[in-house]
Amino acid sequence: MSTKNELAAATLETLPVTVAVLGSDGEILLTNQEWRTFGPNEQPSDHVGVDYLAVASTTDDEHASRAVTGLESLLAGDQQTFTMEYPCHSPGEKRWFSMWARQFSVDGERHVVVVHLDITDRKLAEIDAEESATRVRAERxxxxxxxxxxxxxxxxxxxxxxxxxxxxxxxxxxxxxxxxxxxxxxxxxxxxxxxxxxxxxxxxxxxxxxxxxxxxxxxxxxxxxxxxxxxxxxxxxxxxxxxxxxxxxxxxxxxxxxxxxxxxxxxxxxxxxxxxxxxxxxxxxxxxxxxxxxxxxxxxxxxxxxxxxxxxxxxLTTEAVVELELAIEDSSLFVTALADDLAATVTFRGVAYDGDGTPLAFVHVDRPEAVAVTAADSHGITDATVLSATDDGTLLELTLDSSGSFVSTLAEHGAVIRHLETDSGVADMALELPNAQSGRSMYDYLEDRFEQVELISYQEVERPAQTAQDLMSTLESALTERQRMALRKAYYAEYFEWPRSISGEELAASMDISRSTYHQHLRLAQQKLLDELFEGE
The missing domain is CATH 3.30.450.40 (GAF domain)
Incomplete structure (x- = not known):
């Protein structure tokens, strides 16, 4: 059976750190395997008998000086332990170590055990963390x-x-x-x-x-x-x-x-x-x-x-406006596509918007027979509803997709469509805009949007101080969305003409509400319209 000394010596040999034991005069008495093999360019040596303090004192290095001072303090009995961290770089590698030393006595004689632990990984992580923190601070x-x-x-x-x-x-x-x-x-x-x-x-x-x-x-x-x-x-x-x-x-x-x-x-x-x-x-x-x-x-x-x-x-305030007349030849214009599909003349009557902001265009087609199915499949149109049909033609409500919503863009930028009619592939359009710059911008937009745009006329004209546009601006703020929709549908569907070409039940159905509810919206809208018309007298 191994003695305690043999077991201690074997254990010392297996430790993954460099260990040396110094005598009271600083001479190396014992080292382990890690100590003997440390250093890539040296032959293995136990350094037993070497004066550790004397060797360390010969180098002009602040870390070595600190180590000597600490070890001398231990050997003198002034302190029990001493620790320090120091770099030990080689030409091809940066390394850092932690030195830990402690005094102990054997048979009344003071000794010191010196341990060197490789802390390179930890040090590199600390440096990287500090650099990252500095970088983050600078970026912040x-x-x-x-x-x-x-x-x-x-x-x-x-x-x-x-x-x-x-x-x-x-x-x-x-x-x-x-x-x-x-x-x-x-x-x-x-x-x-x-x-x-x-x-x-x-x-x-x-x-x-x-x-x-x-x-x-x-x-x-x-x-x-x-x-x-x-x-x-x-x-x-x-x-x-x-x-x-x-x-x-x-x-x-x-x-x-x-x-x-x-x-x-x-x-x-x-x-x-x-x-x-x-x-x-x-x-x-x-x-x-x-x-x-x-x-x-x-x-x-x-x-x-x-x-x-x-x-x-x-x-809304100027008395001068710009009028543009244009001819647009482009099959992607929804009225042109519809006219081509139906082989008919299509006249734009106006536009409204549903609760989601989807534009609803009202157009007249000079064909009395059923046209809704064909219209719903036409370019730029997602749905079509017949509002009225007479011997002169059919009034349609068209739900426009994004390619057909250019009428919304015109209105959004102050342009009013005074006339829009198409047959034989060419759409005749008349616009009213607030000033010359708006006219130029709108012309640029239309030219970019459609294949062929011809400017027929451009003129600045005076208009009365009080216009239908002024009245509509006031009404837009006074009417609810449902009231505006009920009023627009009734007007574009010629509900106020006599004889009527459409009933209140049909208009109510187009809004997916009851007849009584529709008439309530319509009456309130009419009342507000008459208030604006007569209250100023």
Whole structure:
């Protein structure tokens, strides 16, 4: 049977840490297998008889000095244990160790056991965690700086857009605010002339008098310019480094290179109508990262919303309007598709919206026989209901899908359809808009939307101060949705004509309500209409 000394010695040999026992004079008395084989470039040695303190004292190393001081304190009996961590790097590997030492006595003589534990994995994890924490702190600070900058920019631009009284004022204030924001140097907003398709800067602002482009920009010709590309493609365009942009010299004078290194162009669009383009220059390459482009797109949306609100308000207050007459040849236009499918003339009567906002178009077809089944299968139409049928034709209520809802887009942007009729593949349309800019924007929208659009006439006309549109604006706020729907259906279905071509029961069925409920909605709507008509006398 093994003695206790033999068992202790065998156990010491198997420990996965380097262990040495020092005598009272610092001489190595005993080591284990890990100690003897430590060090990739050394032959195995037990180092027994080596003065550990003397060897450590010869090296000019702060960690070795600390170790000697700690071990001397143990051998002197000043303390029981001593610990320290230290690096022990080799040319090809970084390593760290933890030294643990403790004094003990044998037969009245003081000894010290020294253990070195490899803590490289833990140390590397700590370093990685600290670097990650530093990186996170830096990113958080950068994000806070960006958010503060972005918040101020968005707030100021939104304030400029909302509080300005005219479109020109909106554009001027926005350009000035953007040009004052580092690293931006120049900002301009361009409008498109519908007659020659040229982009003209309407407002601009810059730091240090940065020059504008050299040449006039024209849609369809100057696609290399980001402003033209943004308008034609309907999305943002960025040039990250003008020095590597081949067409830079064509658009920007040599002097501009002293101030600008990157450019971004963003369409100013509300729904389907484009009001222009926002162009911003920066004094740093790669200044327009994805985040920056998203910010500019958000600002452009705010600008477009504010312009649209001004245009809509002007439509309600101005005494001048723009009238457009157009001929549209495109089979995707729902009235054209319907006319082709039915081999008939289709006349648009008006539009209403159900509770989900789905547009319901009322059209007259000059065919008296059943046409609803064919109409429901026509392009742009998801459902068709016959409201009335006479010898002169059929009045239909059409539920439009997204491809047929362009009438909603027109109304959304202040355009009123005065006439829309089609046969033989060509739709004749007459629109009324609040001003010249709306007319140009709407023409651009229709030209982009349909295959062939011909402008028949364009004119600005005076209209009476009090119009049906004014009355409808007031009624829209006074009537409930059901009351508006009941009134519109009755009117478009010629319910008020005599003899009636449709009954109240049929109109009620088209709204999926009872006859009594329908007549209640209709009577309340009529009462509100008469109140508006006669109360002002």
């Amino acid at each position: 600070q950068a994000l806070e700086d960006v958010l503060e900058r972005v918040d101020g920019l968005i707030r100021d631009v939104t304030d400029a857009a909302v509080t300005a009284g005219t479109r020109t004022e909106i554009e001027r204030r926005v350009c000035r605010r953007l040009a004052a924001e580092s690293p931006y140097e120049l900002a301009w907003i361009g409008r498109v002339d519908v007659t020659n398709r040229q982009i003209t800067p309407s407002e601009w602002a810059s730091q240090d008098e940065v020059p504008l482009e050299n040449n006039q920009l024209t849609l369809g010709q100057d696609e290399s310019h980001p402003a033209v590309a943004a308008l034609e493609r309907g999305d943002s365009r960025v040039v990250s480094d003008l020095d590597s942009f081949e067409a830079a010299e064509q658009w920007w004078p040599i002097a501009a290179g002293e101030y600008i290194d990157a450019v971004a162009a963003v369409p100013i669009a509300y729904g389907e109508v484009t009001y222009g383009v926002l162009v911003v220059f920066a004094a740093e390459t790669n200044a327009f990262a994805d985040r920056d482009v998203l910010i500019l797109e958000s600002l452009a949306g705010t600008i477009a919303t504010a312009i649209n609100a001004l245009e809509t308000r002007r439509m």
